[in-house]
Amino acid sequence: MSDMSDDYDDDYGQGSDDGFGYESYEGSDYGDDGNDGFDDVKPESLKRKPYEIAYEVLSVSDIQKQQDELIEQVSSILGLSNENAMTLLLYFKWNNDRLLEHYTEDPEGVLKKAGVSISDDDKFVYEIKPVEGFFCDICCEDREGLMTFALECDHRFCAECYRQYATQKIVDEGESRNITCAGDCTVVMNDSAIKTLVEPQVYGRYQTLLHRTFVLDNEHLIWCPAPNCEYAVKCDDVSAKDLTSVVPTVTCKCGHRFCFGCGLPDHQPSICALVKKWIKKCEDDSETANWISAHTKECPKCRATIEKNGGCNHMTCRKCKYEFCWICIGNWAEHGTSWYNCSRYDEKSGVDARDSQAKSRASLERYLHYYNRYANHEQSAKLDQDLYVRTEKKMTQLQSTSGMSWIEVQYLAQASAALQECRQTLKWTYAFAFYLERNNDTHIFEDNQQDLELAVEHLSLLFGKPIHELAELKVQVMDRTAYCNKRRENLLSDTAKGLAEGRWKYQVQVK
Structure with missing residues (x-):
């Protein structure tokens, strides 16, 4: 070890040159001449390496901005309100191309399937108000001044019952994409309806769930898997079909380094498919079976598993009492007086078993x-x-x-x-x-x-x-x-x- 270390010092430990054609960290005057190296050619150190990919780290506000831009785009093209455009995008999992394609073919059918009311939607105002002579079919309350709420479908219930319904969907069930009318109806509660009805903290939870759907529905986006991290990573150049030819490693702003393809910690240079196989192999009971196969043998007659616990090669199966040789797995009767060293090593009766072992x-x-x-x-x-x-x-x-x-x-x-x-x-x-x-x-x-x-x-x-x-x-x-x-x-x-x-x-x- 000392000789090896000395050789290493001779090659790399003396002087300022590190052996790779560039100066060591000490005494570097990079940039001192006023030329930062960006005028014509990008510095070698800033060029992307063959194992690196292009990606972008997004904050929650960045995600919200992208959502808003997509909603505005669909709204302007289809002439719908932002709320209904958003409902359509949620139905089509934020895929605006697929949305526009289907909407062009059957506008009314798409709106109905997505739970968007097609009756004068832009003029409808969501409000909590009392209605004279109202009776709530959920809690059976009909007192004077009872506050009520309804969507465009006009299935009206008391505001407290409706609020509890929406809160349960958001908080307990984690739903944000398809919260339908509290009645027997397919009309979906949009962002404005939710904001009007629920408490501010519940609406905040609803917004968080919307951000999650936006990331989870986009194959080019992934949440950073680090605990308590709220950043997402965007990579447009890598999809599932590319994961056999690239290991897409990214680094979040929180410092966590992970694979964009599978979300596991950095596993370069191994591709995702091999990593999953390896982890399963290390954790699986198959290796226990492999150990048993390597350290035990089967009785040639009844196939019972036998472990050798002594020095003698003369084995007797406790299950069927069959006698055989541990070395060649052959019938012990064929060994004659040569019990002390298997003289029948090449006998056909034991060849297959020896090969398997x-x-x-x-x-x-x-x-x-x-x-x-x-x-x-x-x-x-x-x-x-x-x-x-x-x-x-x-x-x-x-x-x-x-x-x-x-x-x-x-x-x-x-x-x-x-x-x-x-x-x-x-x-x-x-x-x-x-x-x-x-x-x-x-x-x-x-x-x-x-x-x-x-x-x-x-x-x-x-x-x-x-x-x-x-x-x-x-x-x-x-x-x-x-x-x-x-x-x-x-x-x-x-x-x-x-x-x-x-x-x-x-x-x-x-x-």
Whole structure:
């Protein structure tokens, strides 16, 4: 390990050049000449990498703005009120193209199916008012001055009963798309009706549910899965059919990094289909069955499962009393006096069983090879994160002992972030490699994987040094951080290009 570390220092730890053709972080004069590099050519660092996608993070106000624009568009084209245009959009799951196509063919039919009243809708005013001689069919109240409410269909009930009905639909049932009249009617309560009837906090809940429908109904939008995050991510260039050729990783404004395709945390370079198979394989009882297949055998006669609990190869099934050889699964009577070492290894009676046993054992060993490395990087990432939390508490001491400013000691934060990202990538490279067919492309992938793993271990070793030593190792830590990032970029870029070109071949069906 010491020789390897020394070689690494010779290549990447001395001087300001990090070995990749650009200067290290210290002493950089980028932008000092007044030319920011944006005049003619976009800087290389700002160009999109092969494994990156274009996306946009939307706030709740952004979502509301897009909803309003869509409503205004449909309203102006069809000559309907904004409320009825919105009801139509909710019915067609915010798909304005589909709405306009169907509306053109059968306007009245579409309005009726969507629950929009076609009788003088633009002049109707929703109000809570008393009606002389009114009797509520829900609560059977008929007292004087009882406040009432009705939609365009004029199915009138007392305001309190109607309010409870709408509140239950919104709060308890989480409904916003199809809250129909409280009577036996298909007319839908639109935004104005809801706002007039329910309490402000219930109306706020209704608005939140509308935002959810807008995002959930659009294949190019997804809510950030981080807890308590209210942002959504928009990506117009990726749809479900593209998920075998791209790993659409996005980063929300809250800092959470996840896959736009499946919503799981960042799993580059493995595509979504393989990730789902891998997770299921790791959690499924199929691996328990695989272990049983590799460590136990079936009685050749009654197929009962038997585990060897002694040294003797002479087995007797407790269920059917059949006697056989543990080594070759053949009839024990064929072994004669050679009970101590199976002399009948090539006997036909045991060939099939031996082949099945060998395949099961080889399959289990292969799975454990990839799973152990996958789990190791997952655990190492957690330990690296805990290490940084402990190191951060000592950064103030490093400032006082070394004379560095708080900004100057941020190289530790950069190193920690690099370790986290690289560990996450390495973890999923093993899930990806598990399903790959063996060919030349696989060998190149594994070489890139090995290079990244070695670079990460070097950086992790430095990062774990005592805090008082890290001041002297600043340049090395920064250079190795840059090297890790570069190796990760190379691996992800090559894999992404292979996905786009269809170069990768898998042992399982992914479509």
